Amino acid sequence: MPTLFAISLFAMSSAYAISNKLNFYNVEVNRTSNDPLYMNNTIEENIHFHTLDYNNLSSIELYTNFVPFLLNISMKLLENVHENIKNNYELNIEDIKVIEAASGSNKLEYQSMLRENLNKMNRIKYTSPEVLLLDLTDFSNYLLQTLIENRLHKTSDNLLQPSKWYKNLLKYSILRQQMKIIINVIEVNICYKFSICVQKSDYKEYLIEWLRHLFNADNVKLRSFFHAISNLLYKNTFGIKTNAKFRQKIGNIWKSDSYYQRNLVDFLDETLSEYDVLKVVNDELRNYVILLKELFKVIDDNYQLNDSNERKLGHISKHFFLWIDNKNIQIKPVIKDVADNMRENVRIWPIDAQNKLDNIWTKIITLE
Structure with a gap:
């Protein structure tokens, strides 16, 4: 099954939502x-x-x-x-x-x-x-x-x-x-x-927080983040259905300039957080938005925010923040924790949910 970062990065490589209330x-x-x-x-x-x-x-x-x-x-x-x-x-x-x-x-x-x-x-x-x-x-x-x-x-x-x-x-x-x-x-x-x-009600909200930490990364840190993802995927697919074209696209993201990389982060954040993003997205990315929204609906419907997962995701969130804040944190183990946690959870989902996730992912990686 695909990891969320791999899903997100692939979709983005192919191509004013500000809350007025902080609901604390x-x-x-x-x-x-x-x-x-x-x-x-x-x-x-x-x-x-x-x-x-x-x-x-x-x-x-x-x-x-x-x-x-x-x-x-x-x-x-x-x-x-x-x-x-x-x-x-x-x-x-x-x-x-x-x-x-x-x-x-x-x-x-x-x-x-x-x-x-x-x-x-x-x-x-x-x-x-x-x-x-x-x-x-x-x-x-x-x-x-x-x-x-x-x-x-x-x-x-x-x-x-x-x-x-x-x-x-x-x-x-x-x-x-x-x-x-x-x-x-x-x-x-x-x-x-x-x-x-702020209590998070689904997995997607954790990912949005991590993406917004990435917004605040300088160009060197942003590049190191994409390099770590590329390196991890090269050594371990985490069960992802993949092909040479997919792996090439992941590598191309790392080699891109930081302005392009920041646009990728923005695209995914808006896809996850903005209900009407289809009204503002460029036409060639519309299908990616639709499929990504379907994909994360499956994830949110099946990922259980129990005490164990909340502790793990909270730990990941803290280390994302500390990494951005120039504390002594390496980003590669943090990303691996994200991938491992998702893999462990998908493994215990109902078979029909696993199949649905896999089918949507297959559509994503075959889009041109």
């Missing part, structure tokens, strides 16, 4: 602020806010912990997005200068607007701390999106062209991708710092 709620997670995922940078500016009063909940704890946390991580993400836009989209020198000029006052703008909103929130009575954290985080994400839009506002007509696979304009593809990075990073860090986590 409590789950049992044993994570603390000492966890290496937590971005424990301190902001240079002294920001003063009125202490929030939301009924009898711990406003002092929120004030001393969550607000500085949100400021710290948002400042880091603004810098991160700035570097991503400059380095990952083949922009010309003139556009990079425009983006540089627009980014100068972003930190102060963000802090000023967040302060104003916090003071307004002081007059609202909240029934739970989670609701207040959600409102504050949503507003922060809105501010970050606005600042990124401003950076791209005066760029040249080069950003008004469609991307290589996507009918929408490159400017909006950049915004969409960078906001996915921001929301993903903030969700993960809030989960590890405050144990307020």
